[in-house]
Amino acid sequence: MTLSRADNGDDPAIDAFLGFLATDIKQHPEKIKALAPDLAKRITVLTDGISVNLDDEIDGDVAL
Incomplete structure (x- = not known):
């Protein structure tokens, strides 16, 4: 397996995690x-x- 940087800035997993953090910080x-x-x-x-x-x-x- 090869791990590399995504070419675009859209990563649904990162976006979801950052959304979770933002909500938790607000609450x-x-x-x-x-x-x-x-x-x-x-x-x-x-x-x-x-x-x-x-x-x-x-x-x-x-290895992930």
Whole structure:
């Protein structure tokens, strides 16, 4: 199996998920929490120097 980026921006699964998130946020805004500063700092440290190009092709097989 080969996994690749879709050519168009329409993805029904992503659209449905984003719709679900939007509805949940509207119905339960109290559930939205800020990222803890310690966690944000750890993420920054762990990803420092890592660059990602979302347009790069995925090499090899991908198991889903």
